[in-house]
Amino acid sequence: MELDIEKNRKxxxxxxxxxxxxxxxxxxxxxxRNSPRIAFGYRNTLLRLFGAKIGKQVHIYSSxxxxxxxxxxxxDWSAIGEDTLIYNLGRVVxxxxxxxxxxxxxxxxxxxxxxxxxxxxxxxxxIGDQAWICANAFIGPNTHIGEGAxxxxxxxxxxxxxxxxxxxxxxxxxxxKRILS
Numbered sequence: 001m002e003l004d005i006e007k008n009r010k011x012x013x014x015x016x017x018x019x020x021x022x023x024x025x026x027x028x029x030x031x032x033r034n035s036p037r038i039a040f041g042y043r044n045t046l047l048r049l050f051g052a053k054i055g056k057q058v059h060i061y062s063s064x065x066x067x068x069x070x071x072x073x074x075x076d077w078s079a080i081g082e083d084t085l086i087y088n089l090g091r092v093v094x095x096x097x098x099x100x101x102x103x104x105x106x107x108x109x110x111x112x113x114x115x116x117x118x119x120x121x122x123x124x125x126x127i128g129d130q131a132w133i134c135a136n137a138f139i140g141p142n143t144h145i146g147e148g149a150x151x152x153x154x155x156x157x158x159x160x161x162x163x164x165x166x167x168x169x170x171x172x173x174x175x176x177k178r179i180l181s
Contacts, residue, residue: 057076059078064083065084076097077097081100091125092108093124101135143157145160149162
C-alpha cells in the first residue's frame with residue numbers, strides 16, 4: 001500500500017462558507033496581531049465578530065495565533081499567553097479561570113494515518129475551569145483536561161487528564177493531586 005498524496009491535495013476539506021471565513025479571518029488576523037499589547041477587550045471583540053465565544057475579562061495576547069475563531073470558546077477570567085498556537089480546526093473549549101501559558105500548542109487537528117489519502121480530522125479539545133497549561137506544552141487532539149488540572153511545562157499530553165491532577169513529561173504522566181490551600 002502507498003500513500004495517495006495527490007488525492008489528499010485534490011480533496012476539499014471545507015465548505016465554501018468556511019473558505020470564505022478563512023479569507024476574511026486573514027484580514028482580521030492582521031488587526032488582531034498588530035494591536036497594542038494591553039488591548040485585550042479589542043481583541044476579544046474582534047474574535048467575537050468572527051464567531052468566537054469569549055467570556056468576561058479574558059486576556060489573549062496579540063502574538064497568539066488562532067486558526068478558526070468560530071471554533072473557539074473561552075470562559076470568564078481566562079488567559080492565553082504570548083506566542084500560543086491554537087490550531088483549532090476542531091472546536092476548542094477553555095473553561096473559566098483557566099491559564100494557557102506562553103508558547104503552548106493546542107492542536108485540534110490531525111489526519112487519519114490509516115487511510116492512504118490522509119483525510120483531515122477535526123477532533124475537539126476541552127480544557128476545564130481553573131486548569132493551568134504551563135509554558136511550551138503540547139495538547140493533542142481529542143483530549144479532555146479536567147477542572148483544576150495542571151499540565152507541566154514542555155509536557156506532551158495525548159490523552160485525558162483528570163480533574164485536579166498534575167501531569168508532566170513526554171508523554172505526560174500523572175504526578176500527584178493538586179491541592180489548593
